[in-house]
Amino acid sequence: MSEHQHRKTAEYGYVRMNGAGNAFIVVDAMETPFRPSEDEVRRLASVEAALGGFDQLIAVEKAVDGDAFMRVWNSDGSLVETCGNALRCVGWLMLDATGKSEVKIDTMAGPTLARVAGDRDGLHQVTVDMGQPRLDWQQIPLAEEMDTRGIELQVGPIDNPLVHTPGAVSMGNPHVVFFTDRQDDVFVRGTGSLVEHHPLFPEGVNVGFANVLDRQTIRLRVWERGAGLTLACGTGACAAMVAASRKGLIDRSARMILDGGELFVEWDDATGHVFMTGPVEIELTSQFQSVL
Template identity: 55%
Template sequence: MRFLKMNGAGNAFAIFDAREKGRLTLAEDQAAAIAKATRADQVIAMEPSGEADVFMRIWNADGGEVGACGNAARCVAWFLMNETGHSRLTIATTGGNLRAERAGEHAITIDMGPPKLDWTEIPLEERMDTRGIDLKIGPIDNPVLQLPGAVNMGNPHVVFFVEDAEKAPAETVGRMIERHPLFPEGVNVGFAEVQAPDRIRLRVWERGAGLTKACGTGACAALVAAHRRRMCERKASVIVDGGELLIDWRGNGHVFMTGPVELEGEGSLPL
């Protein structure tokens, strides 16, 4: 079966077109093997949808299926817009519908919807103020990291605020926290350095994928978490390892993400 190799700000995807097939059914070990063979952070299937232009199914590199991926949504939207000539479309996911709009020749804006902020929506195992949950890394009396913000943007995120994102222990802490008992569904772990009211440097350890060059939902979560702590404005550039994403938490409550798309090539795998 043929696939597209694409990336959004460096976040790499193997995208399969299963619209005629109806559904691409993959076991966890199959999805993980495909991700490894294609060097993709996520495996994506485009499937038919009765309520949207397409349904997007997502597997992380470990083979686990997840509900949302903003960078993948931009790639799928760009491909379909080039195919149909449309400049707007809707992508259905298990995490909700995403509306996409062309923002340039190789740029797409995605309406990621409103963030979920209640502790039951993250979800957490116990009631906490999600502006800064009771989670500490290191000695209790002198933690290295503490009180991350928690946001669900179609999948769960915690965001630690750090002085220097480049020096943050993203890999060790991310690996430690992604399956912490506090998070029954696991969690993506962000390390955000607010450099200015309109600029955030971010690194993300993705649940089931590890450190990635970009995480669209993570960038949205970082902006929301930072604004809730009055650390930045409602609109800011989020600098990730693979490029730059513009995140705008608008007055209607929805978070919009604009970023680049690149088609690297095509390939084929026996499925």
């Protein structure tokens, strides 16, 4: 009998949610551990599967210190450090369940605080304290020392690159941000998939394409490491705002316009923390079975 046949199955409750269009399956793992293999995550992420596809799979577990621990898998099965939009979704679930005004959610990238920010356009808004951006080349990480305000990377001909000198920021996961008005699907998919696995990024990288419309507004598209082109990326929005501010293109806050909705991101002068506010939406609740 195979090892798989020896493993038991368990039934898990889940909530299908989106944060500005970023699609999540949030699994209740408070009582029963949820540790899917990469193959199982990929199978669950298939649009033909019962769950209907997702960008990230989220397990909400008991925390040693805090209200919950959030574990994140990308749709390709890879386990990642954190996810900004998922933090807002899990934050809303914990705020609603506990009745608190603020909850603490721990992740592999460290703890985060979430609080209610009212309603807008009929959707609940949640603010998450994403902490301080990590700006040193070793923190992102890069394979070699560089000025992260504009790293030595370009795509296209040497004498006429299509994009070049992106800012590099870690928001608990690694990001590079190109500043360009070139944001069509073919360009974002082609460039994003190429840069994601560039040897300069030993852990892979999320790739942002930011068009600064004015000093308060950025149009952003993000190719997510392990998930591809998504409707929104919370850590990507934070990274793009920080990178734009470091280049002097904006001040310390911006309205971020993504394919799936809008986020407001502020880099606080006093604490150095980045705060992200945006909508969360519950689409359905159900159950599924998985092996233990």
